[in-house]
Amino acid sequence: xxxxxxxxxxxxxxxxxxxxxxxxxxxxxxxxxxxxxxxxxxxxxxxxxxxxxxxxxxxxxxxxxxxxxxxxxxxxxxxxxxxxxxxxxxxxxxxxxxxxxxxxxxxxxxxxxxxxxxxxxxxxxxxxxxxxxxxxxxxxxxxxxxxxxxxxxxxxxxxxxxxxxxxxxxxxxxxxxxxxxxxxxxxxxxxxxxxxxxxxxxxxxxxxxxxxxxxxxxxxxxxxxxxxxxxxxxxxxxxxxxxxxxxxxxxxxxxxxxxxxxxxxxxxxxxxxxxxxxxxxxxxxxxxxxxxxxxxxxxxxxxxxxxxxxxxxxxxxxxxxxxxxxxxxxxxxxxxx
Numbered sequence: 001x002x003x004x005x006x007x008x009x010x011x012x013x014x015x016x017x018x019x020x021x022x023x024x025x026x027x028x029x030x031x032x033x034x035x036x037x038x039x040x041x042x043x044x045x046x047x048x049x050x051x052x053x054x055x056x057x058x059x060x061x062x063x064x065x066x067x068x069x070x071x072x073x074x075x076x077x078x079x080x081x082x083x084x085x086x087x088x089x090x091x092x093x094x095x096x097x098x099x100x101x102x103x104x105x106x107x108x109x110x111x112x113x114x115x116x117x118x119x120x121x122x123x124x125x126x127x128x129x130x131x132x133x134x135x136x137x138x139x140x141x142x143x144x145x146x147x148x149x150x151x152x153x154x155x156x157x158x159x160x161x162x163x164x165x166x167x168x169x170x171x172x173x174x175x176x177x178x179x180x181x182x183x184x185x186x187x188x189x190x191x192x193x194x195x196x197x198x199x200x201x202x203x204x205x206x207x208x209x210x211x212x213x214x215x216x217x218x219x220x221x222x223x224x225x226x227x228x229x230x231x232x233x234x235x236x237x238x239x240x241x242x243x244x245x246x247x248x249x250x251x252x253x254x255x256x257x258x259x260x261x262x263x264x265x266x267x268x269x270x271x272x273x274x275x276x277x278x279x280x281x282x283x284x285x286x287x288x289x290x291x292x293x294x295x296x297x298x299x300x301x302x303x304x305x306x307x308x309x310x311x312x313x314x315x316x317x318x319x320x321x322x323x324x325x326x327x328x329x330x331x332x333x334x335x336x337x
Contacts, residue, residue, distance in 0.1 A: 001014070002129075003015065003080075003098060003100055003103055003105050003129070004020070004098065004105055004107070004129075004131070006320060006321060006322065008024060009022045009023065009024030009025070009026050010022035010023050010024065010026075010322070010323075011107060011131070011322070013078075013080060013098060015078055015079045015080050015100045016077045016078040016079065016080040016082065016098065016100075017077070017078040018030050018047075018077055018078070019043075020032065020096055020107050021037075021038040021039070021107075021109065021324070022040065022043060023037075023040060023322075023323045024042070025042035025043055025044075026043045026044070027043070027044045027045065028043070028044065028045050028046075028047070028077075029043040029045070029046050029047070030046075030047045030048070030077075030082065030096055031046055031047070031048040031052065031056065032087065032093060032094050032095070032096060032107065032108070032109025032110070033052060033055075033087065033089055033090055033092060033093035033094065033109055033110065034052055034055035034056055034059055034090065034091075034092060034093075034174055035090070035110070035172075035174060035175070036059070037323065037324050037325040037326075038109060038110070038324065039056055039059060039060060041060050041061065043064065044064060044065065045064060045065035045066070045067070046060075046064060046065065046066050046067070047066075047067045047068070047069060047075075047077075047082075048066070048067075048068055048069075048084075048092065048094070049068065049069060049070075049071055049084040049086075049092050049093075049094040050068040050069065050070050050071070050092075051091055051092035051119075051120070051207055052068070052091070052092030052093070052094070053066065053068050053092070054203045054206060054207060055091065055092055055174065055200075055203055058199065058200070058203055059174075069083070069084050070084075071084055071085060071086055071094070071120065071123075072084075072085065079100060080098050080099060080100040081098075081099040081100075082096060082097065082098055082099075083096075083097045084096055084097075085097060085106075085123045085125050086119070086120035086121060086122060086123045087108060087109055087110065087111040087112075087122055088111055088112050088113060088114075088116060088119060088120065088121050088122030088123075089109065089110045089111050089112055089119065089175065089277050089278070090118070090119055090174055090175030090178075090277060091118055091119045091174075091175065091178070091203075091204055091207060091209065092119070092207075093109060093110065093111070093119060094109065095107065095108045095109065095111065095123070095125055096109070097125050097127065103128055103129075104126070104127040104128050104129075105127060105128065105129045105130075105131065106125045106127040106129070106130050106131065106291060106293075107131040108130065108131060108132050108133065108287070109133070110133050110135070110277070110278055110324075110326065111133070111278070111279055111287065112276065112277055112278055112279045112283060113279055113283040113286060113287060114143060114145075114146060114283070115146060116146075116179055116277075117179075117182050117209070117210070118175070118178045118179050118182060118204060118209050118211075119175075122287065124287065124290035124291060125291060126291060126292050127291050127292070127293050128293060128294060128295060129293055129294075129295040129296070129297065130288060130291045130293035130295070130296050130297070131296075131297045131299060131320065132284065132287070132288060132296060132297070132298055132299065132306075133278065133279075133298075133299055133300055133301055133324065133326055134284060134298045134299075134300065134301035134302050134303050134305075134306040135256070135276075135278040135279075135300065135301035135302075135326030135327050136256050136259075136276065136278055136279065136280050136281065136284075136301065136302070136327075137281065137284055137298070137301050137302035137303065137305055137306035138281060138302050138305055139281045140259065140260070140281070141256060141259055141280045141281050142259075142280050142281060142282060143256070143259075143274060143275075143276060143280045143283075144274060146179075146183065146275070147183075149183070149273055149274060149275050150180075150183030150184070152273060153169065153180070153183065153184065153252070153273055154183075154184065154185045154188060156250070156252065156271055157184070157185075157188050157189070157230050158188050160228075160250045161188060161189050161227070161228035164227045164228070164248065165227060165228075165248045165249065165250050166226040166227060166228070166229050166230075166231060166246045166247060166248065166249045166250070167229070167230045167231065167249070167250055167252070168230075168231040168232075168233055168243070168246065168249050168250070168251050168252070169230070169231075169232055169233070169251075169252045169253070169254055169273070170233055170234065170235045170237065170238055170251070170252070170253050170254065170269075171232065171234070171235075171253075171254040171255075171275075172234065172235070172277075173194075173196045173197045173199075173200045173234050174200050175277050176254055176275070176277055177193070177197045177200070177201075177232050177234075178200065178201060178204050178209065178211060179275070179277065180232060180254055180275065181193075181201070181211050181212055181214065181232065182210075182211065182212075184212060184230060186212045186213065188228075188230070189228040189229050189230060190215065190228075190229045190230070191212060191213065191214045191215070191229070191230045191232070192214065192215050192216070192217050192226075192229055192230070192231045192232070193214045193215070193216060193217065193231070193232045193233075194216075194217055194231070194232065194233040194234055194237055194242075195216055195217065195218070196234050197232055197233070197234060198214060198215075198216040201214055214232075217231065217245075224245075225247075226245075226246045226247055226249075227247065227248070229246075231246060231249075235253075238251070238268075239268070250270045250271070251268075251269050251270050251271070252269060252270060252271035252272065252273055253269045253271075253272050253273065254273050254275045255272070255273075255274070255275070255276065255327060256274060256275070256276030256278060256280070256327055257327070258272030258273060258274045258275075259274045276327055277327070278301075278326060278327050284306065285309075288310070293315075294315065294316055295315070295316040295317075295318075296310050296315050296316070296317045296318075297317075297318055297319075297320040298317065298318070298319050298320060299320050299322045299324055300322055300324040300325065300326050301326050303319040304319065307319055
């Protein structure tokens with residue numbers, strides 16, 4: 001029997017008596033990170049990496065037991081040894097290493113290899129079996145350096161300011177928005193954030209992450225002029241009555257999906273900026289190779305192409321049916337929190 005298998009509630013470790021990122025209510029849940037498709041309400045107890053604690057308490061409430069563990073520390077759970085290692089995805093994101101009788105599995109959750117000042121960088125972990133995402137598992141998905149993307153965003157913002165327009169970029173409240181904030185040039189103009197994002201900004205600041213000064217949009221003041229401002233908002237705000245207060249607005253989307261021509265047009269955006277908190281195709285291959293794993297299980301995204309490529313390289317690669325979503329184009333449930 002494999003060390004981990006999928007049951008009706010998610011990834012189940014019988015030897016440890018726990019689930020990893022369960023989608024059902026379970027007695028004990030080990031959580032890779034705070035996005036809503038990985039951290040769900042309803043379990044009795046949770047174990048997460050220490051930097052995730054504030055995020056989970058904000059998003060899941062207080063009616064549960066929460067235990068934290070420092071990156072790299074080992075903990076015996078049931079008959080297995082577990083440890084959490086940085087995944088480079090968002091603040092507190094972790095890969096979970098599970099060891100039992102000399103066999104080692106690593107569940108990566110979501111991850112990226114690109115530099116990000118808002119979270120600990122991805123750490124390769126050697127294992128026999130690696131459970132990986134494949135959100136952008138096609139060769140066309142290759143990211144530019146973040147500095148190049150931020151230069152494009154700031155140039156667009158500056159041009160909008162000079163034409164008397166408000167700039168608005170859409171990104172997930174957890175992770176994407178904070179990463180974008182670190183690349184904005186506050187000399188261009190004031191930065192405002194939707195309430196859902198500003199609440200998460202506070203969590204990041206309390207965790208020691210440096211962000212530029214931001215102001216919650218809140219209730220609009222009579223006659224307030226938004227021209228020249230940058231507003232960071234969740235995807236759920238797109239096309240809403242909330243947007244009307246800002247007057248003439250130029251909109252932009254932050255997403256890896258903007259790599260494909262036509263996606264921005266389908267999303268009714270003025271600009272698309274290719275910025276993702278997931279690994280691109282070269283990043284996936286590099287991360288998988290660094291583990292030394294002979295067996296690779298692919299959970300979500302473009303699974304078939306990655307499985308096929310890995311199989312051709314001599315790996316035991318298989319698709320694993322899960323309910324994880326990766327980076328969705330549609331509004332994430334968290335955006336409405």
